Amino acid sequence: MSEKGKELYEEVKDKIEELKNNDSAYAKFGEIWKLACPIKYKSYDLRFLYEDTSREFVDRHKDNIIKMREDFVENIEDYTKLCMKRLGKTNHFKVHFAKTNEEAQKIFMEELGDNKVIYKSKSLEAKDAGIIDILKENNIEIKETDLGDVLCQLFDYKYPSFTLAPGVQFTVEEIVAKIKEKHGIELKPQAEAIVNYYRTTYRPELLNNVKVSLTSANAISADDGSIILVENEGNISLLTRATEKHIVVAGIQKIVPTVFDALLVAKIQERIMNVDGAYISLISAPSNTSDIQGMRVFGMYGAKEVVIILVDEWRTKAAKENLLYKDLLKCISCKSCDLVCTASRAFGNIYGSKYGIGAVNIIRDYIHNGIEATVRDGLFLCTGCENCTNWCPAGVDLAEIMRNLKKEATEAGLAPPNLDKYKEKIFKDKNPFKAQ
Amino acid sequence: MTKLIYFGCLSRSRYKGTCENATKIIKFLDDEYQIIDDPPCCGSLAHQVAIKEDVENHVKLVNDWFKSNDITELITICAGCYNYLTRYYPQYLGSDFKVKVLHLLQFLDTPENLEKLNLKYTGKKLSVYYHDACHLRNAEVPIIEEARNILNSIEGPIQLKEMENNRMNSLCCGAGGGVYSIFKENSDFSSKIIFDQMRMSKGLITACPFCYTALKRIQEENKIKAPVIKFEDFIFKLMEGVDPVSV
């Protein structure tokens, strides 16, 4: 084991130590997360909302989803081509294909033009492409719209969070106090009061001021070039309509063969995360009308222009060259794996990367920043319980990827001290538990 | 043609009494099974932290040991060995791996063996829980209902209860993947929530020595009344007519 391995081990240990301090960011996140994930675990069983449990719903469609995702990965280039054609030629979106993250960043800045403010929601894909970093470097003001993200911004929260409910760790009292500190407004310590505050102050801004908005997509269908977006707050509805230019940044793994697949992906996400309903937007063209003499004019009430930046970077290569994270291309971002993860449940946002919590985001960190980053993210906290693999509706074998990353980390001398010892004892003494 | 009892390193190093109990149970049912001194570790723990070549060499070495001892069948009491031998050995060795691998639970759960065991419990009303170890439920041939069949076959006032998370949804004890030796804190939390799902129970039975180690520590540290019992010990005590949850 190298010095580096020891250092990384200590670093993770220190974070775990912080869990004992109730006021630390990790402890606070852990507290709510520990509550949230068993509840979500159970929510697979919310029979009183539906005839079937969410788990049964997922299981009913699982075979189809797996087949659909495998088909996509097998034919990733064909589907990407077809999708671009439909998006561009058929549906009048402006489509860019970015081979690398750098290209995506460049295209994005060009599309942004002179605008100095961008409103965004659901932009993990833009973060993945390094676009958020570039925006910051260029002093572009990034305005979050999802309430959870708005709160993270309010608190200047720097730790990994849960992508689907990023502000869950803040208490009502903390939020109210922060609003008073930052905006000088005194609110009742009630969730309703906070929501109402943003509704009355921020909603008008979203309705009137947005010039350029950024979202990702939950899925993009190749057969008819539609973007599907799932939400519950209505912010995405506003960002995709009440804007001049809507920019979608998505990795090509978001492509699904048909629009029905896209809907299925959306429904799976909804059933897993949001059992009590949401908005789903299916966008198949920029806002337009043909009501004047049958002439098609774009930019009626909704977005005048919709720009789609499809990012490849690691994806086609992973599919073609069978890279160890190839399976991740099948992921539909349903987040089941986070909710059932043993390491995540025990360690909350210690187990995660700058892209968010959980194994998927640790693998993302590996793709962009290499093996050392994953060890820092808590790679060795994974118990190999395979809950992630067992629950994944898309057949992603996350546990296997994590195992392979551990191997690579060990080869690089980055494994925690004791694990190395076991290995040597197995090979030498043929018994890791032999008394010395 | 040798039938082997393969305890697994953790059990044979730390839980000798359990190995003896398991041996007595197995031999009672089939006297042909035998123990061979100093069997090599299956290598499960090295799998994710060693390079492929080293793992392959080790797996080959173990297989050679099986061959030189003419092993055709084995029973293991280790969930980890079972999972590893049945999943990865065929992957690494292909048809060169010819050993039929059984976990003790599979061996016990046949109509003949259950009949021969004829398990009876005569004490006070007793309710127990069974913890599904990841290694067993995730295996190529999952072992899930076997444990329940065996426990339910026991005659007498004994009831097997289920936790909210059971079978494929069982909670991991937090000790797997070597995590126990580096980040015990995982089992502090994960094992604790397993006990939290138990209601009015006199015991928690597990068929995995790794889970046992983690669960036992948490039970003792938190002064939880219900003891953790290894499957083999539980069965053997029943056979002996001893209180199966006594420690």
Ligand code: SF4
């Ligand atoms: S195998 Fe690892 S990543 Fe997957 S659920 Fe278990 S602890 Fe989490």
Ligand code: SF4
């Ligand atoms: S890898 Fe995780 S987020 Fe992706 S589809 Fe599978 S369970 Fe869902």
